Amino acid sequence: MxxxxxxxxxxxxxxxxxxxxxxxxxxxxxxxxxxxxxxxxxxxPTLKDALIKRAEHNAYGYTIQNDELLHSIENWVQGRHQTNIDTDLLSFSPGVIPGLHAVIQVFTEENDQIVIQPPVYPPFFSVIETHNRTIVENPLVLGDNGYEMNFVELEELFKAGAKALLLCSPHNPVGRVWTEEEMKKVTDLCVKYDVLLFSDEIHADIVFSKSEHFPAIRVNEKVKELTFTLMAPSKTFNIAGLQGSFILSPNEEQKEKLDKQLQKQGIGMLNTFAYTAMQTVYETGxxxxxxxxxxxxxxxxxxxxxxxxxxxxxxxxxxxxxxxxxxxxxxxxxxxxxxxxxxxxxxxxxxxxxxxxxxxxxxxxxxxxxxxxxxxxxxxxxxxxxxxx
Known part of the structure; x- marks a missing residue:
C-alpha cells in the first residue's frame, strides 16, 4: 500500500x-x-477491481442505491466519526456543491442572510449569490496557533437575523479541524437563534494524528433538527470524477422537500459507477x-x-x-x-x-x-x- x-x-x-x-x-x-x-x-486497488467487475456486465442503465450501500455509509460514519445516522434520511447528489445549491434553494428565501467564514472555499460565495441570497461574512481570525472563529461576531450576526450558517468542517483552505468545544459553541448558537446549519464535511476523513473530526450532529442533539450534513468519499479516496455524495437531512419532511428539489435540478440519481465506487471504498478503504x-x-x-x-x-x-x-x-x-x-x-x-x-x-x-x-x-x-x- x-x-x-x-x-x-x-x-x-x-x-x-x-x-x-x-x-x-x-x-x-x-x-x-x-x-x-x-x-x-x-x-x-479494490476500487479498480470493483469498477472493472461492474463494467463487465456491460449494461449502464438507470441505477439506484441499494441497502448494502446505505449500510456501508452508516458503518463508515459510525466507525470513523462515532456518529449514528438514520439512512432513511439520506439523499444523493453528484457532489457537495450541487447539494448546497439544493438546500439553499429549498430552505432559504431570496435576500435571506447566509453566514460564511472566509477565507473559505470559493463556491461558498457563488452558491449564495447565484440564488439571490445575501452573503454575511464572519471572517476567521488568524492567531499564533492558526485560525479561530469569532464567536462574539457570529452571535451578533445571528441576532441580526441571519437565516443559515454555511460551515466548512474541516476548513478549506486553512486546514482547521474544529474541536469539540468549538463545534459545541457553533451548534449552541444555531439552536439559540434557530439558524439552519449547512455543514460541508467533505474533508472529514482527512485528519491528522492529534486531531479528531466532530460532525455537528454528534456534539449537539438539539441541532439535528436544524442541520443538513453534506459528506462524500470524493476527497477521501480521490474519486471526485465519479461524482457521488450524500446529504443527511434533519427529518423526513425536510428530506422529502430536498429530494423534490434534487429532482427539479435533474440530479436526484447518480451514475452507475458512483454507487459502486462509494460502497467499495467505504467497505474496503x-x-x-x-x-x-x-x-x-x-x-x-x-x-x-x-x-x-x-x-x-x-x-x-x-x-x-x-x-x-x-x-x-x-x-x-x-x-x-x-x-x-x-x-x-x-x-x-x-x-x-x-x-x-x-x-x-x-x-x-x-x-x-x-x-x-x-x-x-x-x-x-x-x-x-x-x-x-
Whole structure:
C-alpha cells in the first residue's frame, strides 16, 4: 500500500483538470500543478477491481442505491466519526456543491442572510449569490496557533437575523479541524437563534494524528433538527470524477422537500459507477486511508520545516487536516499580483490564488500537498529558490 503514495501516478494527458488545464489557467503548461483539490495518488486497488467487475456486465442503465450501500455509509460514519445516522434520511447528489445549491434553494428565501467564514472555499460565495441570497461574512481570525472563529461576531450576526450558517468542517483552505468545544459553541448558537446549519464535511476523513473530526450532529442533539450534513468519499479516496455524495437531512419532511428539489435540478440519481465506487471504498478503504493520512501529515511537516529552515519570511498556517496548506507570504512585502507572477514565471509552481477565497486571502496562496514526498519537496524548493533570488 505504501508504494501508492511513494510513487504517485502520472496524470498528464488524461484530461486531468489539474494537469491538462495548466495552459488555460496559468498561461503556461510549464508549472508544477499544486492547485486543484484532487490527488496525484492512485485510488484504492479494490476500487479498480470493483469498477472493472461492474463494467463487465456491460449494461449502464438507470441505477439506484441499494441497502448494502446505505449500510456501508452508516458503518463508515459510525466507525470513523462515532456518529449514528438514520439512512432513511439520506439523499444523493453528484457532489457537495450541487447539494448546497439544493438546500439553499429549498430552505432559504431570496435576500435571506447566509453566514460564511472566509477565507473559505470559493463556491461558498457563488452558491449564495447565484440564488439571490445575501452573503454575511464572519471572517476567521488568524492567531499564533492558526485560525479561530469569532464567536462574539457570529452571535451578533445571528441576532441580526441571519437565516443559515454555511460551515466548512474541516476548513478549506486553512486546514482547521474544529474541536469539540468549538463545534459545541457553533451548534449552541444555531439552536439559540434557530439558524439552519449547512455543514460541508467533505474533508472529514482527512485528519491528522492529534486531531479528531466532530460532525455537528454528534456534539449537539438539539441541532439535528436544524442541520443538513453534506459528506462524500470524493476527497477521501480521490474519486471526485465519479461524482457521488450524500446529504443527511434533519427529518423526513425536510428530506422529502430536498429530494423534490434534487429532482427539479435533474440530479436526484447518480451514475452507475458512483454507487459502486462509494460502497467499495467505504467497505474496503480503511488501510489505504490510514496510509494516506500518514503521508499527508508528513508532507505538511515537510513544507512547514522547509520554509522555516530557508530563513525566508514565508510561513505555513498551522494545519490539522485536509491536504491543503495555506501559505502566508505577507512578510515578503510582495504585492499580491507580483506574488502570483513570481510563483508562475520564476518558481514555475501553480498554486491557488488566495484572493479567490475572499479578500482575507491577500498575500496568501493555497498549496495541494496530495502528491509524493519528492513532488512536494520539488514544489517548495522552487518557491524558496525564486524568493531567495
Amino acid at each position: 505504501k508504494e501508492i503514495f511513494e510513487q504517485g501516478i502520472n496524470r498528464e494527458n488524461t484530461n486531468s483538470a489539474k494537469w491538462d488545464a495548466r495552459e488555460k489557467f496559468f498561461g503556461t503548461s510549464d508549472v508544477l500543478p499544486m492547485w486543484v483539490a484532487d490527488m496525484d495518488f492512485a485510488a484504492p 480503511d488501510e489505504w486511508l490510514e496510509e494516506l493520512n500518514k503521508t499527508l501529515e508528513n508532507n505538511r511537516d515537510l513544507v512547514k520545516n522547509m520554509f522555516e529552515e530557508s530563513g525566508l519570511p514565508i510561513r505555513t498556517v498551522s494545519s490539522e487536516g485536509t491536504y491543503l496548506v495555506w501559505i502566508d507570504f505577507r512578510e515578503t512585502d510582495t504585492p499580491h499580483d507580483e506574488l502570483k507572477k513570481i510563483l508562475i514565471e520564476e518558481a514555475k509552481v501553480g498554486l491557488n490564488d488566495g484572493t479567490t477565497f475572499g479578500k482575507q486571502g491577500e498575500q496568501f496562496m493555497r498549496m495541494n500537498i496530495a502528491a509524493p514526498h519528492s513532488t512536494v519537496e520539488d514544489g517548495v524548493n522552487r518557491i524558496i529558490e525564486a524568493f531567495s533570488e
